[in-house]
Amino acid sequence: MIETVNLTKKYGSFTAVEDLNLSISEGTVYGVVGQNGAGKSTTFQILATLMSPTYGSAYISGFDITKEPAKVRQVIGYMPDFFGVYDQFKAEEYLHFYGASYGLSVAEREEVIPQLLELVNLTGKRDSYVDLLSRGMKQRLCLARALIHNPKVLILDEPASGLDPRARVEMREILKELKAMGKTIIISSHILPELAEMCDEIGVINCGQLVATGTVSEIQTKLQVHKEIIVTVSGEMERAVRFFEGELEVLNVSVVENGVGKIQFGFRGSDSSQQALIKKAVLADIPLLGFQTLEKNLEDVFMEIMKEVEVEGE
Numbered sequence: 001m002i003e004t005v006n007l008t009k010k011y012g013s014f015t016a017v018e019d020l021n022l023s024i025s026e027g028t029v030y031g032v033v034g035q036n037g038a039g040k041s042t043t044f045q046i047l048a049t050l051m052s053p054t055y056g057s058a059y060i061s062g063f064d065i066t067k068e069p070a071k072v073r074q075v076i077g078y079m080p081d082f083f084g085v086y087d088q089f090k091a092e093e094y095l096h097f098y099g100a101s102y103g104l105s106v107a108e109r110e111e112v113i114p115q116l117l118e119l120v121n122l123t124g125k126r127d128s129y130v131d132l133l134s135r136g137m138k139q140r141l142c143l144a145r146a147l148i149h150n151p152k153v154l155i156l157d158e159p160a161s162g163l164d165p166r167a168r169v170e171m172r173e174i175l176k177e178l179k180a181m182g183k184t185i186i187i188s189s190h191i192l193p194e195l196a197e198m199c200d201e202i203g204v205i206n207c208g209q210l211v212a213t214g215t216v217s218e219i220q221t222k223l224q225v226h227k228e229i230i231v232t233v234s235g236e237m238e239r240a241v242r243f244f245e246g247e248l249e250v251l252n253v254s255v256v257e258n259g260v261g262k263i264q265f266g267f268r269g270s271d272s273s274q275q276a277l278i279k280k281a282v283l284a285d286i287p288l289l290g291f292q293t294l295e296k297n298l299e300d301v302f303m304e305i306m307k308e309v310e311v312e313g314e
């Protein structure tokens with residue numbers, strides 16, 4: 001449904017997006033996560049046909065974004081990360097304006113606009129001036145605008161940015177409804193946990209490059225090569241520390257402060273080598289009481305990907 005092939009964008013000599021290869025199938029909600037300046041908006045603007053790539057190509061619903069931009073625009077709804085100024089419009093008029101620019105007749109607009117206002121919980125605000133709406137309401141109105149021509153694909157650039165927790169939840173609920181309607185959605189954020197909950201797949205982008213992609217659990221599993229383990233022993237701390245320090249796949253062994261008999265270390269091995277480690281510790285008569293793998297939360301996962309990328313780039 002959305003395909004990019006070596007998509008690259010240079011601003012002068014600066015490369016904002018480099019050899020980006022994405023393949024997003026129909027009905028998927030795909031989250032693009034990356035820090036400020038990672039290249040998310042640039043990528044989304046190219047997909048929305050608002051900017052040409054320097055090289056590489058992209059296809060939406062089989063249409064080439066550079067050769068068939070008009071066809072692409074018919075199948076996509078784009079929500080930019082910046083909301084313009086529309087001081088002369090009321091919410092409903094604003095949607096009429098965009099509906100008309102997509103060629104919808106008055107009758108079509110009168111049918112679809114109340115449905116959209118309902119979907120984004122703005123029915124009660126249809127006569128309010130756009131500029132007087134709260135940020136969350138403006139974002140939702142902007143989403144309604146992106147949906148006016150019933151596009152199959154949604155390109156949503158940080159739709160939840162700057163929203164308070166309640167408004168974020170509201171936005172998330174609307175996106176869930178859109179997913180249930182079968183839309184294919186590409187959505188960006190710089191907060192991984194925020195995307196994880198609603199996305200089928202995630203791509204992590206750093207300095208314009210895709211550094212990890214897959215389902216949330218695949219990305220987590222990939223990073224479990226650096227899991228943290230805490231073992232509890234009922235004595236012989238020094239011998240236990242020496243034992244774990246002597247193991248190849250164990251790193252940074254330390255005694256947990258205030259945790260009686262607890263030793264913490266990083267572990268690079270697979271699940272089976274973790275089993276082998278436990279067996280070896282038992283055979284070495286380490287007085288084991290517990291062996292606990294610390295789950296990483298998604299924010300840790302994201303920071304770890306970034307650290308790995310930095311180390312590789314050095």
Ligand SMILES: Nc1ncnc2c1ncn2[C@@H]1O[C@H](COP(=O)(O)OP(=O)(O)OP(=O)(O)O)[C@@H](O)[C@H]1O
Binds near residue numbers: 014040042081
């Ligand atoms: N018109 C431009 N001219 C020159 N450089 C640009 C231009 N637009 C963006 N950049 C640079 O390209 C890089 C990627 O920017 P982009 O806006 O795509 O990032 P982003 O991931 O969307 O960031 P944010 O989360 O802050 O919106 C940044 O370093 C930015 O400064």
